[in-house]
Amino acid sequence: MENKLNYITSDEISFYKSDGGLLMAKYKGEDIGRVAVLRMFPLQYAEEYLCVKVINYDRFDKETETGIIRDLKDFPEDAVRLVRAELERRYFVPDIIKVDEIKEQVGHILWKVTTNKGEREFTLTDMSSNIINLGGGQLLLTDVYGNRYRIPDISKLDDKTMQIIEIWI
C-alpha cells in the first residue's frame, strides 16, 4: 500500500447495500466487502474529505484505507444516497429544533428537547467543556453519557435557554 493520499474517483468505486443493510463497495472492479465512510473533518466538512475504509469482521485486524473521497457532490446520485445513509448512521448527532423544558440544577442542566430525530431528555454537566461553540451560530453539546446534540442556530433559542447557557458560549 502506498503511503500517499489517494483520492478515489467516481468511476473507481461503486457502493451497494448488503442484505443486512450495511454499506459495501467495489473498488477498481474488485469486491472489497464492507466499508466504513468516515468524515476526516467532521466539524468543518460534512460531505467532503471522506475516508473510505475496509472493515474486517475480525475487528482486531487492522482496517485498511481504500482512499479518500474529495467531495461527495462529484459522485453519482446512487452513491451519494448510500454514503449519506452511512454517514447518518455513524455520525448520529440530532439537531435540536426546540427546547421544551430546561432546568438548571446543582451544576447540571437538564434538557427536554425536540430534535429532528424525535423527542429526547438529557443531562449536561461540566459545561465549559461540553458546550462547544462551533462558530456561525452553531453549538455542539455533549451529555453525561457522551451523546452529542447540535444546536444549528443559537439566535433561534428561547430566552430562558439562552439565559441559562449564555455564560458558557
Added chain:
Amino acid sequence: MSYSEFNINDASVLDKLKAYGIKEDDIAAALECDLTDTQMYAKSTICALSDALCVIDNEGRFFRKDYKDIEDIYAENYVSSGAVIIKCNGEEIPVGYFTLTLSAKTEGFIAIVKKLLSGDAANEEEINTHNQGDFSYINKGRKKLFFRVMSYVPRYMPQLISMIAIIIIATAVNMVRPYITGTILYDEVLTKGGKYYGQILPLVGILVGISAFSVLMGILQGRIGADMSGKIIYDIKMEVFSSMQKLGMSFFTSKRTGNLLNRVNSDALDIQYFLNDGLPNFIINGLTICCVGLYLFIVNPLLSVSVLIPVPIIALIIKKSARKFKKLKWHTWRRSSSMNTVINDTFMGIRVVKAFGREERAVKRFFGASRELYENRLREGVASAKVFPLLSWIMTLGGLVVWGLGGAQVVWGKLTFGELMSFTGYLSLLYGPVNFMVKIFDWWTSCMNSAQRIFEVVDRETDVPESPDALYTQRMKGEVELKNVSFSYEPNKSVLKNVSFKVNKGEMIGLVGHSGAGKSTITNIITRLYDVFDGEVLIDGVNVKNISNESLHSNIGMVLQETYLFSGSIAENIAYGKPDASIEEIIDAAKAAHAHEFIVNLPDGYDTRLGKGGTDLSGGEKQRISIARAILMNPAILIFDEATSSLDTETEQKIQQAMQSLVKGRTTIAIAHRFSTLKNADRLVVVENGRIVEEGTHEELFNKENGVYANMAHMQLNALNFQGGVADGK
C-alpha cells in the same frame, strides 16, 4: 432464568410478542434499544430466548434468528451511537441501534447472548458491565445538599453558639448607633432644654465605646468563624482526598472526573467562603433588615413607606445586572485563561517555536489573546461604570425623598430633627443588607454546586471493592495465572480477549508486542488497578478479587516506565514502599540497584531533595532509584515496564545489572523492549491486538518462520544495524 436488569417494561411490546407465540417467561433477557434503523429516537426490543434471538421494532416488524445460525454477536461503536450486529453465515446484520446512554447495558446484554450462544447460561452476578456513573443524585436538589453541608457544623457546636451570640450582640449594638447620633444627639444634647444638653464629651465617649465594642466583636467573630470553617474545610478536604484514594484507577482516568485538583481545592474553598462569610452575614443582614424595618415602621409608618419605594427598584437593578456581570466576569476569566494557554504553549514549546522559526506567530497569537482580554475588561468596566452611578443616584433620590417628606414633617412639628437624623441613619443601615440578600442566592448556588461535586466523589463507590472476607497473606509464593481473561476500559471496546497464561514461581516472563497491544493492560489487571470482566486472575491459585488490597500491594512491586519520584529526599523516595526501612536497608537497596555510586556523588547525597525546586535526575538515574525502591520493598511478584527510550550503553548496562539483582528469586513480569531483557526472560509471551499469539523462549520464537516475534525482532535488528549500533540479539 432471567436478568432483572434486562426486562421488558412495556406491556404493549409483550402483547405484540405474544402474537408471534413468545411469552414473557420465554425471554431470558431483553434489550430495549432507543434508536431505529433510520436513526430516529424510538424503541425497538431485542429479546434473547432460549434458542433464538428476536427483534420487534417500533412499527411492529418482527425478526427472528435461531442461535444455531448465529456465529457471533457484537456491538459496533459510532460517534454518538452504536449498533448491535450479529453475524450469520458470514454476513453481518445489524439488529438494533442504541445511543451511548445504553452502551454499558448493551455490553451486558451481548455478554448474556454470547453465553447463550455457547450453550451455557450465565448467573446474573457473572455479567459485569461498566459503571457509567449514576446521575440520579441530580434530582436530589440543593436543599438536601445544603443540609448535608450543614451536617458538618454541629461538630463545632460551642464555636457555633458563641458565634451566633456574638452576631446578635453586635447587631443589636449597631442598631443603637443611629438612635444616639440622631435623636439623642440633636434632640437631647444639642437642643436647649434637652435631657443631656451640652454633655457632648460623654456622648462622644459612648460613641467611641460602641465603635470599639463592635470592632472587638467583629474580630472575635472573625476568629471563631475562621477557626470553625477552617476545621470544617479540613474535614471535607480530608474526606474527599481519602475517598479519592480508595477509588479504582478508572476514576482517575475517566474523562468525566474533570479536574481533581480543583475538587479538593477550589470546591472546598467555595464551601469555606460560604460558611465563613456567607452564612454569618446572612444571619446578620437578615436580622438587621427585620429589626430596622420593624423599628422604622413603628416610629414613622408614612416615612417608612416612602423609604421603601426605591428598594425594589434597586433590588431589581442589582438582580438584572448581577447576571450580566457574572457573564462578563466569566468571559474575562475564559479570555485570561486562554491567554495563559498561549503563554504556556509558547514557553513550554519554546524549542519547537524557535526550531520552526515561528516567534512572530507566537507574538501574534499572544497579541490576539491579550487584545481580547483587554476588550472584555473594557466591556466589564463600561458596564460597571453605567450601573453603579445609576444605583447610587437612585439611592440618593431615595434619601432626598426622606429629606423632603421628613423635612415637611419636621416643619409641621410631627417629627423632631433628631428623629429625622436617626431615620436617615437607619436607612443607610438597610441598603448594604439588601444588596447582600440579592446576591446571596448566586453565592449559595455556586457553593451548592461545589458541594455537589465534592459529595459526588465522597459517595462514589470503588469499582474494585475489597471483599469482606478477603484473604490476607504475609508472603505470597508468586504464582500468577490468567484464565480466559477479557477486559475493556470502555463499553464495547475490547482491549484483552480471552487471555490465558501462567507464570510459575520465580519465573521471569517477557511480555512483547506492538504499542497498544494490551501489555500494560495485563499488568494493570494483575495488580488489580482494574477488575476483569470475564475470566479470572489468580495469584497462588486465589482470585485477586478475594485477596486483601494490603497483601496485594505489599507483595507486588512495580518498576514503571515513567518513574515518578515524589518531592522529598532520595532516601525517602527509596523507602516509599517501606517507610520504616533502616538507613542500612536503604543503602543496601541503592547498592543493589547500582544507584549508590551516583547518589554519593551528589552534593547532598541521600538527602538530595527531589521534585519541585529540587535536583533533576536523568532518566537512567530515576529508573535506578525506582528499582532500588522495588528491591527494598522485596515483593514476591515484580512488574517491570521497561523504558522504550534508549540510554547510553553504560547506563543501560548498569540498569541491566540492577535488574538482575532485582529479579533474583521473584516472579517477574516484564514488558520488555530490549534484546538483553528479552534474552534473560525464561519465556516470552507475545501479545497482539489483545490476544496472546505466541509463547516460548527467545530462541524458539526468534527462529520461527513468519512468527510475529521473529518479524518484530528482525525489524529491530535491521534498524540497529542501519544505525551502526551493536545488536546483541545476533
